[in-house]
Amino acid sequence: MQFSTFAEFIAMDGHGFYVWLSYGVSFTLLTLLVFFSIAKNKNIIIQIRRRQQREEKLKQAAKQQKDNISQEVTHESTS
C-alpha cells in the first residue's frame, strides 16, 4: 500500500486531478460502450419481433378478406 490515508490517496501528491480524470473518463466510456452494445442486441430483437407480428397480422387480414370474398361468392351462387 502506497498511501497511508484516504485523503492522500485522493490527492496523489497533487496529481489527483489528472489521475482521476483519466480513470473517470475511461470508466465512463467503457461503461457506455458495454451499455450500448447490450442495448443494440435487445433493440434488434424487438425490431425483428415487431416485423414478424406485422407480417402475421397482414397475413391474417389477407386470409380473412379471401374468406369473406369466397363467402360472398357462395352466398350469391345459392341465392
Next chain:
Amino acid sequence: MWKWLHPYANPEVSYHFTGKLIPWFSKLAFTLLFIGIIWALLFVPADYQQGNSFRIFYLHVPAAILSMGIYVGMAIAALSSLVWQIKLADTSVAAIAPVGAVFTAIALITGAAWGRPTWGTWWVWDARLTSELILLFLYLGVIALHNAFEDKTLAGKAAGILALVGVVNIPIIKYSVEWWNTLHQGSTVSKLGAPSMSSSMYWPFVVCFIGFICFVTWVICLRFRAEILARNAMRSWVRDLVTQQESK
C-alpha cells in the same frame, strides 16, 4: 488444414459460438481489470520522476496498444471480406470499429491528462499524437461509411477499402517516436522479453493488458451477435430464435 474453420463462416454457427465465449470473457475481463486497477492505483510505487501521474500508464498504454491491435484485426477482416467475399467478415468489421474508436479516444484523453503534469501541455501537434488522432478519424470514417449505405454489401466494401488504406497509419504510429523528434517517450513495455521498467511496475501492466484484451473480445462478441441478427433478420433460424426469446 483450414477446413475446421469453414463452418464458422455460417452466421448461425458463429452466433452460437460467440454466445458461448461471452460469459467467459466477461468474467475474465472483470476479474483481471479489478485486480489490475486496484494494484495500479494502490500498490504500484510512484515513479521517481513522474510521481503518481504514472498511474495513468495502466490505462493509457493498454488502450493505445489495443487501439492499433484492434485496427489491424479489423483490416484483416476487411481484406478477407474484399478478397474472399465472406459476408461475416463485413459483419465483424462493423462490430469491431466502434470498440476500436472508444479505445483510441481513451488513449488520446488519458494521454492528454498525463501530458499536462508531465510535459506541461495537454496537446502538441507532434507525430505520435497527430497520427493517433488520425487513427480515431479512420475509425469514425469506417463507422460512418457502414451507416451511409442502405445496402450492407456496398457499405461493407466502401468501409473495407477505407480500413485497408488506413493500415498505412499503423507503422507510422508505432515508429513515430523513433522517426521524429517528439515529446512522447519511447516504448517501455513492447520490447520483447526485456521491458525497460521494474517488475513491480511491469506485472500490474500485464494483468491490466490481458484484462483489456478480454474486455475487447467480450464487447466485440456482443456487437458481432447484434450485427448478425440485424443482417439475417429474414432467416428462419433468427425468426425461431426471436420467438424463443419472447416466450422466455
